[in-house]
Amino acid sequence: MTNQIVKTLTNESKDKAKEIAIIGGGLAGLTAAVYLARDGKKVTVIEKSSEFGGRARTTVKDKLYFNQGAHALYLDGIGPKILEEMNIKFSGKKVDAAKYFVTKKGKMYKVPIKLSQLFTTRLLNGLGSKIEVIGFFTKLNKLNLKELNSISFQGWLDKNFKNSDSKDFIKMLGRIATYTYNAENVSAGLALNQIKIAVNGGVIYIDKGWQTLVEQLVEIGKRNGVKYINGKSVVAIKQSYNADRQNTQPFWNISLSDNTSFEYHNIIIATNPSHVYSLLKDNALIDPAYLNQLEKINRPAKVATLDLALSGLSNPNVYGAYGMDNPFYLSLHSAFAKLSTDGNGILFHVMKYLDPSAKQDPVQDKAELEELLDMAQPGWRKMVLRQRFLPNMIASNTVININDGILESRPDVVVPGVDNLYIVGDWVGQEGMLADASFASAKAAALKILNKKKAIPIHAGTL
Numbered sequence: 001m002t003n004q005i006v007k008t009l010t011n012e013s014k015d016k017a018k019e020i021a022i023i024g025g026g027l028a029g030l031t032a033a034v035y036l037a038r039d040g041k042k043v044t045v046i047e048k049s050s051e052f053g054g055r056a057r058t059t060v061k062d063k064l065y066f067n068q069g070a071h072a073l074y075l076d077g078i079g080p081k082i083l084e085e086m087n088i089k090f091s092g093k094k095v096d097a098a099k100y101f102v103t104k105k106g107k108m109y110k111v112p113i114k115l116s117q118l119f120t121t122r123l124l125n126g127l128g129s130k131i132e133v134i135g136f137f138t139k140l141n142k143l144n145l146k147e148l149n150s151i152s153f154q155g156w157l158d159k160n161f162k163n164s165d166s167k168d169f170i171k172m173l174g175r176i177a178t179y180t181y182n183a184e185n186v187s188a189g190l191a192l193n194q195i196k197i198a199v200n201g202g203v204i205y206i207d208k209g210w211q212t213l214v215e216q217l218v219e220i221g222k223r224n225g226v227k228y229i230n231g232k233s234v235v236a237i238k239q240s241y242n243a244d245r246q247n248t249q250p251f252w253n254i255s256l257s258d259n260t261s262f263e264y265h266n267i268i269i270a271t272n273p274s275h276v277y278s279l280l281k282d283n284a285l286i287d288p289a290y291l292n293q294l295e296k297i298n299r300p301a302k303v304a305t306l307d308l309a310l311s312g313l314s315n316p317n318v319y320g321a322y323g324m325d326n327p328f329y330l331s332l333h334s335a336f337a338k339l340s341t342d343g344n345g346i347l348f349h350v351m352k353y354l355d356p357s358a359k360q361d362p363v364q365d366k367a368e369l370e371e372l373l374d375m376a377q378p379g380w381r382k383m384v385l386r387q388r389f390l391p392n393m394i395a396s397n398t399v400i401n402i403n404d405g406i407l408e409s410r411p412d413v414v415v416p417g418v419d420n421l422y423i424v425g426d427w428v429g430q431e432g433m434l435a436d437a438s439f440a441s442a443k444a445a446a447l448k449i450l451n452k453k454k455a456i457p458i459h460a461g462t463l
């Protein structure tokens with residue numbers, strides 16, 4: 001325990017340590033709080049921003065619900081199951097691709113949804129391409145995805161597709177489903193699982209935005225006694241033990257940005273890899289190899305997003321467009337979710353998946369997003385009611401990478417080397433991606449603290 005502050009506590013001061021602190025009030029932190037609190041634990045959530053929800057926050061402007069970029073809930077993912085367990089309600093229509101297009105070499109082609117359309121589409125050049133894509137959909141549900149976790153999505157594509165159009169088409173599906181620009185940076189297992197989830201179960205856009213999830217999480221937490229602190233950032237944590245480490249409960253001292261500090265027995269950090277690194281880098285009990293992993297895993301998948309409210313649609317036949325030979329996405333979210341207070345709004349999310357190896361140019365990125373709109377909705381500029389450009393959003397806190405031919409993996413929820421410290425988020429654990437990973441890791445960490453393998457389903461009456 002060298003370099004570790006050793007405090008000898010009297011029983012009285014030891015009792016003052018509170019049960020569990022959760023640092024970060026996004027979906028992951030709020031979910032962990034609900035699981036713990038409904039099991040009787042005393043939980044405090046500390047959020048640096050003035051509002052809870054993190055990247056799942058929705059802002060209401062001009063009667064419209066603006067998510068921070070395009071947010072789709074994968075119905076077959078783990079997220080909806082966990083939301084149901086917590087008795088969180090949501091609604092919204094399943095996205096139907098009938099009015100969606102794929103862009104290739106500056107032209108738009110209808111998304112081939114049916115088998116017959118795959119045979120006839122001019123999007124895929126040559127019979128070979130079409131047969132490869134049809135073969136992919138036939139085999140998708142039979143693939144052993146666990147075996148494909150040690151190879152990159154790009155490696156898998158190169159091995160399985162001879163035709164560039166079919167390869168680009170499946171790569172595009174992977175990009176949309178994972179938000180990962182570079183297919184080298186995601187395991188084939190994860191990418192194919194995301195595609196499978198999207199294809200099998202579909203996605204919905206949530207009525208009134210993802211804030212509806214955030215609000216319910218906080219409400220259920222409050223009903224179960226969770227204490228919420230906002231507007232305060234956690235700047236340091238330190239674990240201390242009674243002199244006799246074996247027989248006593250350790251506690252963590254948390255320092256906040258307003259120079260106050262509190263003691264808790266357990267901490268869940270629900271922020272991001274660089275924040276976790278900064279909190280742990282001076283802790284002598286943490287293995288340098290773990291810190292190294294945190295540094296390496298800090299490789300976010302980013303997007304530039306233009307969130308746009310229009311007064312009308314110049315082209316009512318185009319609800320969406322996905323780039324096949326370029327990293328773009330456009331979708332009319334208000335076609336499938338109630339995203340305006342009066343039920344009449346038109347809201348697009350237009351995104352560019354950013355290349356992590358390229359220098360960012362927000363002006364150019366915005367111009368490219370506008371070009372896509374010119375193609376999909378000519379004359380849109382005259383109909384703009386409100387627009388918001390977010391040039392550098394983190395869609396996922398990590399894209400894993402290949403090192404010496406081996407794909408790195410995401411860290412576990414349990415932080416090794418210290419007691420009672422957990423991490424959660426979209427970069428933690430092996431299950432799912434994006435919000436699914438945040439929900440899954442949050443539940444996993446809560447169950448570890450509760451020492452349970454399975455959660456008891458939460459019913460309306462018990463909360």
Ligand SMILES: Cc1cc2nc3c(=O)[nH]c(=O)nc-3n(C[C@H](O)[C@H](O)[C@H](O)COP(=O)(O)OP(=O)(O)OC[C@H]3O[C@@H](n4cnc5c(N)ncnc54)[C@H](O)[C@@H]3O)c2cc1C
Binds near residue numbers: 047
């Ligand atoms: C443009 C975009 C599109 C997306 N689309 C989808 C989608 O279609 N489907 C999907 O499933 N997911 C999507 N996501 C991802 C999804 O939003 C996230 O995975 C999810 O919201 C992450 O939740 P989280 O709680 O893990 O992290 P966050 O939301 O990042 O929450 C972390 C919280 O910690 C707080 N915090 C940070 N530092 C401190 C500190 N020092 N002290 C206290 N608090 C701190 C932050 O303020 C924040 O509130 C998208 C994200 C973006 C940006």
